[in-house]
Amino acid sequence: MPKRVDHEQRRRQIGEALLRIASTRGLQSATMREVAAEAGVSLRLVQYYFHTKEQLLLAALAYLAEQLTERVSASIRALGPVTARTIVYGTLTAVLPTDEESVRLTRAYTGFYTLLFSSEAEMATRHGATYPDKLESLLATHIAAAQEAGEVAADVDPALTAAALLALTNGLGSSVLGGQRDGATARRILDDQLGRLFHVNDANSDEGLVRRDE
Amino acid sequence: MPKRVDHEQRRRQIGEALLRIASTRGLQSATMREVAAEAGVSLRLVQYYFHTKEQLLLAALAYLAEQLTERVSASIRALGPVTARTIVYGTLTAVLPTDEESVRLTRAYTGFYTLLFSSEAEMATRHGATYPDKLESLLATHIAAAQEAGEVAADVDPALTAAALLALTNGLGSSVLGGQRDGATARRILDDQLGRLFHVNDANSDEGLVRRDE
DNA sequence: CGCTTGATGATACGCTCGTATCACAATCGA
């Protein structure tokens, strides 16, 4: 059988298998043997394409980040014209575990993030923390833009608010994954906060403003 | 040596040892042998007082909840007269990992919460989720009270807001534990949101209001 | 006093994990 084979494709096949396990049985169940079985290959092959488990995890994390990024931009596009507001909405709702795909992604991501907490290997100079950092500054930028446009109150600190929104979304995600509430409820909580942040810019009162529901 | 010994004290000694490990090396390092060593007893003793590891974890979780509750009420008391506002502030800032003790507690708690995500044993009818639920309804009650007193805008939904604040705090805690930012910054983000929620009830404008820093 | 019983130590068992080793088949360059 040993035809010359496409390494990248094989690695992807195995990496995806790991992600599938991570989002169903949890990352701690993603043992070498389990991944091999899920990918339909032998244990030896997993070792062959990823010399060590850490390399496998790292590659899978990269694939996951890829999918996550793709979902975020798809979510933004789906909201119509690209404005600061749609970017913020799209980004945050994309990473909230509401439908099947986002549950999958969030579960897997949480697994990796959890690994970060107590890995002596430091997960390759904590790659995990750079992703949220980028998201945060991106959000801050667009909140500031919305502020310029008068969609957001002037006394709002974009950086602090971006951090808060992201932390809120992560916290909501955890509560959904932990079974404390369902995705729809989490979505409602997030929408409430977002609606409170993005209000119309005409009036003097901050009460009775337009409530957004999508 | 076999004097008649106080079981509850021994169990506590061992349970605290587990918590100590959970908040330093992480819960996944809390093996039976490690706990025994940390507690300064033999492996056999750990087995003697807790027939199985799950029982040990459950007991330790109970101790942790105890300490957490104690810290929350201490934090509320430290804020002076007990009002709806001090309760909300005190509760949320107590569980945010800012000082050494809260880092310890939060780390340990996160470990257990993480275990919840993917334990087939379901951690004894998911005891973990009841605690946040109680906190949430408690917060909602006091936000509603503050609303009655005019300290909170009338269009705020107490339940949604309580959930959001708790999720925000949890998310911030995760980011601190994950090394994304330090406790002081997290505290600033939380304070910003709380200050925005509890505003003075006299004026017409929502800009330039009193910024709380403690 | 003696004997049951509570408390403790030493050690073993079975399992799973990541990783390593050895053998071998298919392919390709010369």
Add this chain to the structure above:
DNA sequence: TCGATTGTGATACGAGCGTATCATCAAGCG
């Protein structure tokens, strides 16, 4: 054509885990 290289299988190894077993030592009770 043939040897070197690439891909794959079967299996072993050592460590760490939760748990179990067996023996023993000090009390308390009759």
